[in-house]
Amino acid sequence: MSTQPYDLVVRGGTVATAGTVVQADVGIAGETIAAVGRDLPAGLKEIDASGKLVLPGGIDSHAHIEQVSAGGVLNADTFESATTAAAFGGTTTVIPFVAQHVGLKLDQVAADYHALARKGAVIDYAFHLIVADPTETTLKEHLPALVRAGHASIKVFMTYDLLKVDDEQLLDVLLAARENKALVCVHAENHGMIAWMVKRLLAKGLRAPRFHAVSHPRAAESEAINRLITFAAFLDQPVMIFHVSTAEGVELIRRARGQGIKVFAETCPQYLFLTAQDLDRPGLEGAKWMCSPPLRSLADQEALWAALADGTLQTVSSDHAPYRFDETGKLSAGPDPNFKQIANGMPGIETRMPLLFDAMVSRGRLGLERFVALTATEPARIYGLHPRKGDIAVGADADIAIWDPNRKVVLGAELMHDRTGFTPYEGTTVTGWPATVLSRGRVVVHDGALEVQPGSGRFIAREAGAAATGRGRRAPEFDELDT
Numbered sequence: 117m118s119t120q121p122y123d124l125v126v127r128g129g130t131v132a133t134a135g136t137v138v139q140a141d142v143g144i145a146g147e148t149i150a151a152v153g154r155d156l157p158a159g160l161k162e163i164d165a166s167g168k169l170v171l172p173g174g175i176d177s178h179a180h181i182e183q184v185s186a187g188g189v190l191n192a193d194t195f196e197s198a199t200t201a202a203a204f205g206g207t208t209t210v211i212p213f214v215a216q217h218v219g220l221k222l223d224q225v226a227a228d229y230h231a232l233a234r235k236g237a238v239i240d241y242a243f244h245l246i247v248a249d250p251t252e253t254t255l256k257e258h259l260p261a262l263v264r265a266g267h268a269s270i271k272v273f274m275t276y277d278l279l280k281v282d283d284e285q286l287l288d289v290l291l292a293a294r295e296n297k298a299l300v301c302v303h304a305e306n307h308g309m310i311a312w313m314v315k316r317l318l319a320k321g322l323r324a325p326r327f328h329a330v331s332h333p334r335a336a337e338s339e340a341i342n343r344l345i346t347f348a349a350f351l352d353q354p355v356m357i358f359h360v361s362t363a364e365g366v367e368l369i370r371r372a373r374g375q376g377i378k379v380f381a382e383t384c385p386q387y388l389f390l391t392a393q394d395l396d397r398p399g400l401e402g403a404k405w406m407c408s409p410p411l412r413s414l415a416d417q418e419a420l421w422a423a424l425a426d427g428t429l430q431t432v433s434s435d436h437a438p439y440r441f442d443e444t445g446k447l448s449a450g451p452d453p454n455f456k457q458i459a460n461g462m463p464g465i466e467t468r469m470p471l472l473f474d475a476m477v478s479r480g481r482l483g484l485e486r487f488v489a490l491t492a493t494e495p496a497r498i499y500g501l502h503p504r505k506g507d508i509a510v511g512a513d514a515d516i517a518i519w520d521p522n523r524k525v526v527l528g529a530e531l532m533h534d535r536t537g538f539t540p541y542e543g544t545t546v547t548g549w550p551a552t553v554l555s556r557g558r559v560v561v562h563d564g565a566l567e568v569q570p571g572s573g574r575f576i577a578r579e580a581g582a583a584a585t586g587r588g589r590r591a592p593e594f595d596e597l598d599t
């Protein structure tokens with residue numbers, strides 16, 4: 117055992133991981149956790165965590181940062197503002213996107229996003245690769261090199277005119293992921309059903325934000341999830357289904373997992389805490405609650421909670437997609453847009469952990485260990501960040517959120533550190549708030565102040581882990597093709 121004192125000791129708190137809750141001190145040497153135990157010797161610095169919960173920093177595995185939307189609108193956040201907001205909400209690692217649009221070179225797009233993150237990020241980050249243009253060059257040259265360089269997950273859209281891949285392209289991407297060992301994350305909604313509904317709604321003059329929800333039928337989600345699962349099983353390529361919103365979607369995933377197909381899935385706080393009724397407000401106000409898939413019903417919320425309880429859903433990400441309620445964001449098409457002309461997405465990078473803490477820990481729904489699992493450990497495992505991230509264990513990065521479980525906070529735009537200018541949770545009171553947040557042993561946030569410089573976050577190169585490895589059973593036709 118080293119005789120050097122720890123650089124920092126977080127003393128006297130209740131340490132919780134996905135598997136245990138114990139009274140312990142955490143000793144930190146440099147950037148990593150060196151000891152977890154009782155009565156550790158004094159550190160060069162000490163943080164008194166008595167009465168507090170010492171938890172792994174959150175991992176937000178789906179957040180759009182400094183990204184151009186499907187409709188060509190640049191979102192409101194920079195890496196500096198979004199990662200600052202994340203840190204204030206108890207998150208210490210984010211996975212945003214390298215967002216290719218059709219015609220763009222994926223390697224150049226990656227270089228551009230890396231430059232933005234290097235300049236601004238205050239916490240650590242990885243990247244998913246959005247593939248919108250699966251050309252030979254993208255799939256055979258750029259993608260393999262980028263996966264080798266530590267981008268072990270790809271995202272594709274099954275809808276959106278400018279981003280979607282068709283069935284053949286989706287199969288191409290799944291196969292490329294299989295050959296290069298990467299997980300494929302998917303926005304699964306049926307494009308034709310949405311386009312068909314949009315056309316008819318607008319033809320009838322039904323243009324208010326609430327018709328956004330009507331234009332994305334629930335069956336559009338289940339059809340696409342079913343098709344995606346079929347493709348994934350055909351090629352034996354694991355997939356992650358992003359932002360699941362419906363009970364029917366959950367049921368398809370549950371059944372597929374029961375059959376041993378490697379399907380992972382997430383939901384987001386907005387689908388657990390908000391409903392389609394939130395869109396039904398005077399004028400354009402409902403635009404603030406527009407996201408895709410849209411908000412659904414209380415019954416869907418219950419189905420999602422049940423799926424979080426039984427493991428059908430493994431993670432809860434924010435899907436932070438910040439568009440201001442002005443001409444730079446939601447109203448970029450002018451002052452009187454129809455629902456189709458309004459950017460989809462809402463902020464949530466800072467409220468994700470507090471909303472879930474309040475529901476799961478303070479109100480007791482699923483409990484503390486499950487909170488840690490869903491917000492940190494499971495995303496770390498699935499995306500190849502564990503054991504470095506998402507845990508409090510010797511050798512892990514000292515990414516720690518020290519929560520005051522009794523602090524009551526009223527959520528509101530004034531409190532937030534992102535640049536959206538509103539929160540869909542305005543006026544909601546939560547119990548429990550991260551008082552101090554550490555990233556690789558550095559105090560990032562303490563007592564309401566940011567204590568690090570932009571650009572101090574680091575890129576975390578990831579290899580795909582077990583989650584992205586097939587189970588060795590694929591369709592016989594594909595077997596024959598591949599011999």
Ligand code: DUC
Nearest residue numbers: 303408435437460461
């Ligand atoms: N899908 C996302 O994943 N994020 C924002 C908008 C969307 O459609």
Ligand code: ZN
Nearest residue numbers: 303358359408
């Ligand atoms: Zn999506």
Ligand code: ZN
Nearest residue numbers: 178180435437
């Ligand atoms: Zn998203």
